[in-house]
Amino acid sequence: MAKVVVDVMLKPEILDPQGQAIQRALPSLGFDQVSSVRQGKHFELDVTGDDADRVAEQVAQTLLANPVIEDFTVRLAAE
Amino acid sequence: MTARIGVVTFPGSLDDRDALRAVRVAGGEPVPLWHGDHDLRAVDAVVLPGGFSYGDYLRCGAIARFSPVMTDVVAAAGHGLPVLGICNGFQVLCxxxxxxxALIRNAGLHFTCVDQRLRVQNTGTHWTGEYAAGAEIVIPVKxxxxxxxxxxxxxxxxxxSGRVVFRYVGGNPNGSLRDIAGICNERGNVVGLMPHPEHAIDALTGPGTDGLAMFVAVLKALVAA
Structure with a gap:
């Protein structure tokens, strides 16, 4: 069993109003140093078999990300 | 003779009953379809209604896309079956x-619910043949x-290619690029829009009756075919 992590982010050119709202809230909390926030999704998959990363890649491509608007990365998590 | 228009119900669909009613008011035979069935019940056209299919989990429409009925809808659309996707249905089509x-979070983050003016840009689709070119109509968007x-x-x-079918006028409610409210595929049989024509078929409960023409148009297109 392998744990595979898939991170999905909106493509850089796609507006992220949620990230903007978070960024705009930070100065009122005293965090004046954060000039940009982008929000994404983080998935942790437990995958059986030998080719966990390849399976996770296909899962991400098929379902977890919409390639029209999102990029994704796949990595094996440290044991 | 009239046509059988199917309306798919997914778990979380909200506007399937209004869409079925719009089909009936337009003079068609409404046919309920179920997301879990590989069965289009020999309908002549399909409406994918508004709502929150599968709770909008992951992304709007992302799970509904893989439902059994959508396999059949995609295949039939490829053979020319008229398909109208409204709101969540538009998201499923994308x-x-x-x-x-794709359809993403509104630019202002707020859920918007307004009676929206639209311009009909393409009257050559199966669903827009009853409008005059360039007509302005009022349809609720939510x-x-x-x-x-x-x-x-x-x-x-x-x-x-003239595939922007509807454009927002008098204000863009969600930040859609180029004020696009609805589009169609190359063939013109598949149309998706965010506003809700099925909520504009009755002056008692809607801003007017401008939406009814979409349901009438597909019936006429089917009879003429």
Whole structure:
């Protein structure tokens, strides 16, 4: 069993109003140093078999990300 | 003779009953379809209604795309079956790659619910033949994730091929690129829009009756075919 992590982010050119709202809230909390926030999704998959990363890649491509608007990365998590 | 118009109910669909009623008011035979069935019940056209299919989990329409009935809808659309996706149905059509682009969170983050003016840009589709070219109509729009986006090449292609079917006028409720409210596929049988024509078929409960023409148009197109 392998744990595979898939991170999905909106493509850089796609507006992220949620990230903007978070960024705009930070100065009122005293965090004046954060000039940009982008929000994404983080998935942790437990995958059986030998080719966990390849399976996770296909899962991400098929379902977890919409390639029209999102990029994704796949990595094996440290044991 | 009239046509059988199917309306798919997914878990979380909200406007399936209004869509069935709109079909009936327009003079068609409404046929309920179920997301879990590989069965289009020999309908002549399909409406994918508004709502929150599968709770909008992951992305709006992302799970609905893989429901059994959508396999049949995608195949039939490829053979010319008229399909109308309204709001969540439009999102499902984009996730299914029957239409290009995607619908994301409104630019202002707010869920918007307004009676929206639209311009009909393409009267050549199965669903818009009853409108005059350039007609302005009022249809309710109600969504939180209705901001239409696509890359510039796709937008240019949609514009140059006349596939922008509806455009927001008098204000853009969600930040959709180029004020796009609805588009169609190359053949014109698949149309998706964020506003809700099924909520504008009765002066008692809607802003007017401008939406009814979409349901009438497909019936006439089917009878003429």
């Amino acid at each position: 996730e299914s790659h029957l239409l290009p682009g 969504n939180g994730e209705g901001r239409y986006v696509a890359d510039d090449a796709t937008l240019d292609e949609l514009e140059s």
